[in-house]
Amino acid sequence: MGRLMQLSHLFQLLVLTFGAQVVLAQSPTKPSVQSAEAGSISVEGLGAGPHKKLGVEKDKELEALNQLYHNFLSEHVAPGIKNGLPANMVDYAEAKKDERLGRLLTLLDDYPKERLDTKSRTIAFYLNAYNILAINKVATHWPLSKLKSLGNSFQPVWAHPAGDVCGEAVTLRSLEHEVLRKQGDPRIHFALNCASMSCPDLRLEPYTYDKIEAQLQNQTEIFFTQNKGVVVDGNRLRLSKLFDWFSGDFSGHGGVLAFVNLYLPAQSGSWEIESYLTYDWTVNDELSGSELRKIKRNGGNTWFN
Numbered sequence: 001m002g003r004l005m006q007l008s009h010l011f012q013l014l015v016l017t018f019g020a021q022v023v024l025a026q027s028p029t030k031p032s033v034q035s036a037e038a039g040s041i042s043v044e045g046l047g048a049g050p051h052k053k054l055g056v057e058k059d060k061e062l063e064a065l066n067q068l069y070h071n072f073l074s075e076h077v078a079p080g081i082k083n084g085l086p087a088n089m090v091d092y093a094e095a096k097k098d099e100r101l102g103r104l105l106t107l108l109d110d111y112p113k114e115r116l117d118t119k120s121r122t123i124a125f126y127l128n129a130y131n132i133l134a135i136n137k138v139a140t141h142w143p144l145s146k147l148k149s150l151g152n153s154f155q156p157v158w159a160h161p162a163g164d165v166c167g168e169a170v171t172l173r174s175l176e177h178e179v180l181r182k183q184g185d186p187r188i189h190f191a192l193n194c195a196s197m198s199c200p201d202l203r204l205e206p207y208t209y210d211k212i213e214a215q216l217q218n219q220t221e222i223f224f225t226q227n228k229g230v231v232v233d234g235n236r237l238r239l240s241k242l243f244d245w246f247s248g249d250f251s252g253h254g255g256v257l258a259f260v261n262l263y264l265p266a267q268s269g270s271w272e273i274e275s276y277l278t279y280d281w282t283v284n285d286e287l288s289g290s291e292l293r294k295i296k297r298n299g300g301n302t303w304f305n
Helices: 002-026 033-038 050-055 059-074 092-097 099-110 119-140 171-184 186-190 211-222 246-255 256-261 288-298
Strands: 075-081 085-090 161-165 168-171 230-233 236-239 272-276
Touching: 002 092, 059 075, 059 092, 059 099, 059 119, 092 119, 099 161, 119 161, 119 171, 119 211, 161 171, 171 186, 186 211, 186 246, 230 246, 236 256, 246 256, 256 272
Parallel strands: 236 272
Antiparallel strands: 075 085, 161 168, 230 236
């Protein structure tokens, strides 16, 4: 009888052990705290976009575009004076021969538009796009005295095909009016450069989404120190034609005069807009004697090119 009792206890022990193993084998494994911390957390599934993993993943295509553009500007653009106006002058003859200009156009065309998912990204990217396409327009037809000479009143150069951006055919006009002005920040007018002497200066660095606020503010402040931006005579002001052409864009700041007041020194009386300055459309480069003669032989204008 005692022997039988021992065998019964042994059998029950074996059943309990085997059952525990089966339960453990069927139970899901819970990750350890250490293994969870070692992995990376992605927020792509939450709609944040591929450039926002952990908030630090870099947009390699945008970095490549901005670095190439920075190198291009460093080599071909430098401050100068022409017709009594200051400007960052472009060496279009050399820019025309630089293969990096073609690569910039390719990078602009190939960039995924869906990544321009914030106002700062949109403004920075399209400001660079506009300025690069304006440079290319002049370089392609170099030498010429004015970018405007490539068009006429019926079909201005701003409405000519300028290139492709994010896979879409664009004009300089469409970039300015249909994209940038719709962002609601009038300071974009002091960041666009139409390759002309009275235009706000071509910035010597790319616009970037992480610095765009400071860059726009700096561009505006610079323009207000230049005689192509504002000329002060007592309490009377002569302003750039930009303030006349795009006066409606300043309504959100109380109008042109209210906006101007933000950037002029305080005075006892009130400012008064007297007139608008004549706009100098001549190209922001010094033409050589041979280049001037070539322009003259071509009749000065090259419409619809």
